Structure formats: structure tokens, C-alpha cells
Amino acid sequence: MSSTAASKTRRPPLDPALQELQAKVQSLVAPNFCTGTLPLDSSEGGLFYRKDGDGSNASFISFTDGVPQDEEILKLVEVCQQATFGRGEQDVFNESYRKAWKLETAQFSAQFDLARSGIMETVHDQLLHYEKNTMELEPQLYKLNVYGPGSFFKPHVDTPRSENLFASLVVVLPTAHTGGNLLLGKDGSLFDFDSSKLVFDPRTKAPQVAFSAFYSDIEHEVLPVEAGYRITLTYNLYLADTTMSIPKALSSDTLTSLKNAILGLVSDPKILPNGGALGFGLLYQYPINPKYQQDLAKFTGALKGNDALIRTACSSIGLAVAVKVKYRLERNKNPDWISERAHHGGYVDTYTLEDLGSCYFRKRGATPAVGPSGPTTTTDDDYSSTKEKALPLLWVTPHNKMVRTDAAFMTYGNEHHFGIAYGRLVLIAEVPPAPEREALLRREAEGTTQGEPGEGGDADKVDA
Numbered sequence: 001m002s003s004t005a006a007s008k009t010r011r012p013p014l015d016p017a018l019q020e021l022q023a024k025v026q027s028l029v030a031p032n033f034c035t036g037t038l039p040l041d042s043s044e045g046g047l048f049y050r051k052d053g054d055g056s057n058a059s060f061i062s063f064t065d066g067v068p069q070d071e072e073i074l075k076l077v078e079v080c081q082q083a084t085f086g087r088g089e090q091d092v093f094n095e096s097y098r099k100a101w102k103l104e105t106a107q108f109s110a111q112f113d114l115a116r117s118g119i120m121e122t123v124h125d126q127l128l129h130y131e132k133n134t135m136e137l138e139p140q141l142y143k144l145n146v147y148g149p150g151s152f153f154k155p156h157v158d159t160p161r162s163e164n165l166f167a168s169l170v171v172v173l174p175t176a177h178t179g180g181n182l183l184l185g186k187d188g189s190l191f192d193f194d195s196s197k198l199v200f201d202p203r204t205k206a207p208q209v210a211f212s213a214f215y216s217d218i219e220h221e222v223l224p225v226e227a228g229y230r231i232t233l234t235y236n237l238y239l240a241d242t243t244m245s246i247p248k249a250l251s252s253d254t255l256t257s258l259k260n261a262i263l264g265l266v267s268d269p270k271i272l273p274n275g276g277a278l279g280f281g282l283l284y285q286y287p288i289n290p291k292y293q294q295d296l297a298k299f300t301g302a303l304k305g306n307d308a309l310i311r312t313a314c315s316s317i318g319l320a321v322a323v324k325v326k327y328r329l330e331r332n333k334n335p336d337w338i339s340e341r342a343h344h345g346g347y348v349d350t351y352t353l354e355d356l357g358s359c360y361f362r363k364r365g366a367t368p369a370v371g372p373s374g375p376t377t378t379t380d381d382d383y384s385s386t387k388e389k390a391l392p393l394l395w396v397t398p399h400n401k402m403v404r405t406d407a408a409f410m411t412y413g414n415e416h417h418f419g420i421a422y423g424r425l426v427l428i429a430e431v432p433p434a435p436e437r438e439a440l441l442r443r444e445a446e447g448t449t450q451g452e453p454g455e456g457g458d459a460d461k462v463d464a
């Protein structure tokens with residue numbers, strides 16, 4: 001029997017509890033960016049810079065000793081290079097896509113000290129909110145950019161130049177300018193960050209920095225600067241393990257209502273009566289290194305925003321959760337499948353939502369491969385003989401609503417990089433057979449499952 005026939009005959013009407021959980025997941029709003037301003041003390045307001053290759057002559061510009069004049073900024077521009085961007089595997093210069101100047105880190109030293117500024121604490125709290133408190137974000141200064149009149153940067157996602165790239169941070173230094181808004185999300189659907197209005201205190205006119213941090217896979221653009229110069233420091237924020245305990249106060253209302261919606265679904269013995277899994281397509285994309293195929297099976301990075309919230313909700317009610325890569329089979333017309341190389345055991349077949357097509361969850365995989373632009377292709381010889389052992393996988397949400405994945409768009413980034421691609425991931429929460437779920441539900445009703453992380457518990461501890 002073909003898989004298409006199998007999924008057609010098996011698709012049941014949508015359960016009201018599933019509809020409720022879908023609506024809940026789709027209405028989640030975990031933060032995916034954060035912005036703010038910070039006074040800039042005169043001891044931190046300077047920038048030393050030099051010409052490329054000139055070790056002996058440095059110049060200086062102050063951002064706190066009066067508003068920098070155009071002539072001073074033009075001297076800085078003189079030592080800059082035209083900014084390029086990544087397209088496929090090359091850095092290219094194309095003024096219809098990006099018009100700006102850049103300075104490499106070897107050419108400048110800013111007195112502004114990100115580590116001491118307190119910005120990273122805010123960013124950490126917002127962007128790693130629902131994640132394990134064993135991870136932190138490590139900022140790496142990336143470039144200084146100058147956007148003059150007519151400068152802009154067309155919509156793009158930031159290049160995943162390492163598997164650990166998580167977020168991007170832009171710090172705008174205080175200069176007089178108009179335009180140059182940073183739009184987050186498609187056409188600014190998430191936020192319109194108008195630095196021109198933020199870099200001087202509206203009351204005292206004192207200079208300040210304005211910052212914006214966002215997950216690097218979120219589409220963003222810089223609108224043309226209309227007048228003046230917009231000067232930025234950009235940082236890549238990498239995930240790093242930490243032994244420090246980072247306190248977290250989770251907004252438990254959102255988490256509790258999501259947990260209740262999941263419990264509402266799994267408390268129905270007609271749902272996955274013999275066990276199976278709930279599938280959640282993740283909203284964000286994550287950098288994956290196709291070379292390390294084994295590691296694809298155990299994604300250990302932090303999840304972003306809503307994705308992290310779903311993982312925390314599932315694991316804190318005692319469901320075993322795992323993050324998997326979604327693959328596409330090349331040879332036949334079979335739909336996507338999900339593989340986990342590290343485990344051996346059964347296979348999970350599926351009945352699905354209409355818009356996903358069917359999908360197979362297998363606990364033992366053939367060789368996976370990730371293409372350079374996300375969706376994956378592979379061949380799998382023993383695929384058809386193994387799917388009989390499948391258990392149902394019930395999709396709660398489709399994948400990747402947040403991220404545009406059309407090929408042209410995905411080839412653009414802010415720098416070329418070999419080997420790392422943004423991958424589509426799904427979260428699989430294993431659901432035990434109905435009789436075994438009673439204990440889980442009883443525990444939750446009695447409040448004996450783990451509390452939210454940051455309230456003395458760690459959601460991951462309840463993973464099976």
C-alpha cells in the first residue's frame with residue numbers, strides 16, 4: 001500500500017482538544033527580539049579607528065562630546081570599505097542589495113563596553129527565556145557599519161556561520177540621522193526599530209545607544225537613510241555552555257495555559273490510544289552542519305521563543321521530547337520523514353493535518369543529508385520495508401511559519417559561509433499508551449511534576 005493511500009484512509013476528523021491545542025500554539029507570543037536604549041557615559045563615548053594595514057596612525061571620534069559633525073564622520077568613512085554580503089558561497093558587492101560601509105574589527109576599538117552595559121542580561125532574559133539555564137549567549141563583535149544618505153540593506157537573514165549562532169545584536173551609536181529604520185520580520189511585521197529617534201534622550205537630549213537583538217533567522221532589513229549618518233556596532237550572539245546559574249522568572253500564565261491544552265489532548269484516551277507522538281513544526285530555523293550527520297539526531301542547542309516554550313511545556317508535564325530534522329525523500333513521491341539515527345526501535349507512521357501531507361517518524365534512519373538551503377533530500381533503501389512498524393504521529397502544527405524559505409531568499413545572508421545551513425526542525429513529544437498516561441495526568445493534577453525552570457525545578461529533569 002502506498003503511503004499516500006495509507007494516510008488518506010487513516011485521517012480522522014480533527015479532535016476538538018487538538019483544535020484547541022493548535023489554536024493555543026498558534027496564538028503563542030514568546031519574545032523573539034528585544035530593543036532598548038542606554039545612556040552613554042563620556043568615558044565610553046569614543047571610537048579609535050585606523051586605515052587597513054596602517055599600524056601607526058589612529059584617529060578618534062567621540063559620540064558624547066557634542067553630536068559628531070559630518071566632516072568627522074566622513075573621515076571615518078574614508079578608512080571604511082564598501083560592505084559586501086553573502087550570496088551562496090561568496091561575499092559579493094552589489095549596491096542594489098546592500099549599500100553601506102564597513103570596518104573590520106582589526107581596524108577599530110570602541111570604548112563602549114557591551115559586557116559592562118547590562119544589555120546582554122536583557123537579551124539573555126528575552127531570547128533564552130524558556131531555555132535551560134546552563135546556556136548563555138556569548139557576544140562576538142562583528143563589524144562597524146556606517147550608513148550614509150541613501151545607504152540601506154535589503155531583506156535578509158543573517159548567515160549561520162556556526163551551528164551555535166543564535167541571535168544578532170545591533171548597537172546604534174548616537175549620531176544625527178533620519179531614516180535607516182531596522183525592520184524586523186517581513187516588512188517590519190515584528191518591529192520597526194527607528195534608531196534615529198532613540199539615540200538622544202527625548203527630554204535631556206543626552207546621547208545614548210539604542211540596541212536591537214533578534215534571532216538571526218528572522219528576516220530583517222535596513223531602510224534607506226534619508227539624512228545624516230547611522231553608525232552601528234554589530235555582534236553575533238553564539239550559544240555557549242555555562243556553569244553559572246542564570247536565574248529565570250518565567251511568565252507562567254502562558255506556560256500553564258499551554259500545558260493545560262496539551263493535557264486536555266492527551267487526557268482523551270481516544271487520542272493515540274496505543275501511544276505515539278505529537279509533532280510540532282518549529283517556527284524558527286536553526287543552523288545545522290550537514291557534515292556531522294550523527295549530531296542531527298540529537299539537537300542539543302537552545303530553542304528560540306515559542307519553540308522553547310513548547311518544549312518546556314511538553315517536558316514539564318512528563319512527555320519525552322526530542323528535536324528532529326525533517327527530511328525529504330528524493331527518489332519516490334513519498335512525503336517528508338523524520339529520522340533519529342541515535343535510537344533503535346520502532347517507526348512511527350502518521351495521520352496528519354491536510355497541509356502537511358503525511359510524514360513518517362522513524363527511530364532508526366538511513367543516511368541523512370542536508371542541502372545548502374534547508375530542505376533536505378536523501379535516499380533510503382529500507383524505507384518501505386520498515387514503515388509497517390510505525391506508530392502514529394499526530395501533527396499539532398506545521399513547520400516554519402515565521403521563516404521565508406524560497407530559494408532565492410535563502411541564498412542571501414550578511415556574509416557567505418561554507419557548510420552551515422538553516423534546517424527545518426520539528427519537535428516530537430512521545431505520548432505513552434492511554435492506560436500509562438493516567439499516572440502522568442494524576443501526577444500533574446497532584447502538582448508532583450517538576451515546576452517551571454527558575455522556580456526551583458528544571459523541566460528537562462522530567463524527560464524520560
Ligand SMILES: O=C(O)CCC(=O)C(=O)O
Nearest residue numbers: 158170182222232234414
Ligand atoms: O544595521 C542594522 O540595523 C542591521 C544590520 C544587519 O542586518 C547586518 O549587518 O546584518
Ligand SMILES: [Fe+2]
Nearest residue numbers: 157158220414
Ligand atoms: Fe542582518
